[in-house]
Amino acid sequence: MTIRIDRRQFLMGSTAMVAAGAAGVMPAWAQSDSLRLLFWGGQARADRTYGVTDLYTKANGTAVEGEFLAWNDYWPKLATQTAGGNAPDVVQMDYRYIVEYAKRNAIAPLDEFVGGALKLDSFDADQLEGGKVDGKLYGISLGANSVAMIYNVAAFEEAGVAPLTNAWTYDDLMAVGEAFKAANIRGGMKAIMDGSYSEPMLQNWLRQKGKDLYTADGKLAFEEADAVEWYTMWAKFREAGYCVSAEDQALDTGPLETTMLVLGKAAMIPSNSNQLVAFQTLMQDKLGMNGFPRVAAGVGGGHYRKPSMFFSLGGTSANKEKAAEFLNFFISDPEAAKILGVERGIPCLPATREVVAPTLDEQSQVALNFVSNLGDLLGPLPPPPPASAGEIDASLIRTLGQEVGFGAKTPEQAGAELISGANDILSRA
């Protein structure tokens, strides 16, 4: 049940909420016994989530009112509700935003419930660590995932290209590009989307070179020379026809439906392991998954197991104890686990994983195996990105790749602008 509100109503509503918040008026429903839950995702995720909330209501008598929105609409909604002092009791949180929300007390620490309502004794240590800000626990990871190259198995067969393995390198990527060019299947399908736009792919490439996007104190962790090298490499791929043209790539406006993979313009796209399931529902061709290419044979450490998303408690929730009980149910109840599967990533409690594993379909199994067997691809979890990382991604990384693609900027110019623009945004925040 999505509630869609148009822009004008949204503005009016948010203004009223801000006003109500400023006057210290608490809406009546904040006191009620039921829990409110807000999350982002599509219909498939909502169906699974509501399956679990129904189960919880049946077992405990507490009603859970859920609402879901698409990622882009979710953050404005959560921010306005928080600003109005009307945040839901349970909110879905992302690694990108958790520090910002925690520092502003917009989400509540969970430590007082650990050992009580929340039983986390065997919870994966790295996933628990990922939910901490300044030593306090602010988010319970709902699953682990990793970046992954999702590829069209059927197209690979048609083009006569051998399936990928986790050992593959950027040189192999070029060979696959050549092979797709030579095979010329499906009206000139290219090997890969234009990865120069992809923040995860850039980060993975930097990490393999011993660097990263951001340092722990929120500064850039790479230099202009790296950025220039990155754009130069992709310019070469574009010219050679290994990746899609800038014009085609510009058709991708964000939703899965407009990605080069689903549009059939490229055989591979960089994505996240838990999204294989969602992509497969949009496509007839069988899809597969493996790691991002290595910068050279044997070089690893680019990937990391990250909390795909968290549940956190709303900072102003009047039902924190109950909300914590719900969280515990969500991550540990065996029946709930069967409903949720690995759609939010690989569960972080070993007992839950055992319940889930035998119930999975083929694609979910692929995702589970991929994340469990990353081997030497796996590196340490990087610190949470700074608050303005989202803006740097949207207004620099995506736009600069495009500008080089259309020939409006040289790789050298784009590299310099990425550094200066990112520093400007970071200092402004």
Add this chain to the structure above:
Amino acid sequence: MTARSLQSGAPAGERAATTPSLWARIWHNDAPGYLFLLPWLIGFLGLTIGPMITSFYLSFTDFDLLTSPDWVGANNYIRMFSNDPKFWASMRVTMFFVVFSVPLKLAFALAVAMLLNRGIRGLPLYRALFYLPSLLGASVAIAILWRQIFASDGLINKLLAMVGIMGPSWISNPKTSLWTLIILSIWQFGSPMIIFLAGLRQIPQDMYEAASLDGASKWRQFVKITLPLLTPVVFFNAIIQTIEAFKSFTPAFIISGGTGNPINSTLFYTLYLYQEAFGFFRMGYASALAWVLLALVSVFTAFSFLTSKYWVHYDE
């Protein structure tokens, strides 16, 4: 209404004698009016004026939705004009859009209105059909349709392919993307057309007859009779359409998925404002952007009114 007009029609002395006090008179005469006005008034004060004052205050703060706003003086405005390339980029896009879409749309609307003014059969039907796009134009569905029509394998390129032309992907090419939005705007020529049509009906036929007798060509008749007599309508349409064009948001938002891409070629001013507010939570800065837009539109409108006396001919 009837009672009131009867009363006001009565001689002044008699009315004063029958009305006990000023307040009672106001109560009887005006209260019902204000009562009917009340729903609108509440909305106007609470939902338009209130938020406007709030946004003016917020434009001098660093409000980010989550923490309470801190006063930053004129910093937002200073940054906008001195250190924000995206502000200028979005201003260029919106200006380009206004400068091309408004005159082209008005010219097209006038041309169609003149065709329909010839007294053809089935006029009401044509009028309704041509008006239809105006009703649909701002909708999400049309923006999505537009995306399909101008895509690389869309309708336009299929038509071009029939005559052997390989069209580009219009919406995803930065050279053509803004033009697809201008064409979308021109296509919504319905409401100015209806107003032009009404204006054309007001021009006395005998002027044309006299001009024909004097041997004036059709073009000369258009330039010397139609246009001058139509200037008040042109003026009205130009103002309304210019304001609409400055405010244009939905098509660019849908067609570019809210990004203003390719390479910011469709980053309308309003879209940039939206990104700052709801993408990056810089409500203070976005409020400042909104006020600059309001100032800009006001200046444009004032300029049009001031120059109007040199080219708009009212029937004196």
